[in-house]
Amino acid sequence: MVILVHINDIKYNANILRLFRDYAAxxxxxxxxxxxVMDVDLKVVTTNQFFYEAFQVKA
Known part of the structure; x- marks a missing residue:
């Protein structure tokens, strides 16, 4: 079986996702x-600077 994929579409979509991630950050x-922000396993995904300062933790 051979699957042909337009790599430009994949790169374009990856770039859009990166832009949205940066915008959210x-x-x-x-x-x-x-x-x-935590994931479904309750692992920390991200925090902001105020969180670090309020709870006196390091990144």
Whole structure:
């Protein structure tokens, strides 16, 4: 079986996802409240600077 894929489409979609991720990260960095994002396994995905300062933890 041979599957042909347009690599340009994959690269384009990866770039769009990267842009959205960066945009979301920029929004989180501007929040003036502590913010924590966890995955379904309750592992920390990301936090903002106020979280680190409020709970006195390091990245």
């Amino acid at each position: 920029a929004i989180l960095s501007t929040l003036l409240e502590s913010f924590l």
